[in-house]
Amino acid sequence: MTMDGDGGKPPIGRSMLALAQFRTGDAELDVAAIERLTGMSCSTARDCLVDLSRLGYIVSQQEGRYRLAGDCAGVLVHRAGEGGSTRASA
Numbered sequence: 483m484t485m486d487g488d489g490g491k492p493p494i495g496r497s498m499l500a501l502a503q504f505r506t507g508d509a510e511l512d513v514a515a516i517e518r519l520t521g522m523s524c525s526t527a528r529d530c531l532v533d534l535s536r537l538g539y540i541v542s543q544q545e546g547r548y549r550l551a552g553d554c555a556g557v558l559v560h561r562a563g564e565g566g567s568t569r570a571s572a
Contacts, residue, residue, distance in 0.1 A: 500527060500530035501530075538551055
């Protein structure tokens with residue numbers, strides 16, 4: 483697995499970090515929100531969101547916003563309830 487850009491995280495790590503920023507209280511997030519929350523570049527955040535949408539983890543909404551796909555919401559809420567961090571650390 484190669485590591486490139488954005489802190490040396492492998493591509494799957496960046497996508498999972500982007501996915502972890504969604505919570506049931508955050509109805510929708512856009513590229514700028516993912517960029518701000520994770521510290522990713524705009525292009526990397528966009529690529530992650532497009533990939534996660536293509537794979538069915540998130541759903542594209544109007545005006546470049548995304549929300550969790552129904553099946554994923556419970557997994558992230560469960561993980562947060564176990565003390566797992568779902569937000570990027572600064």
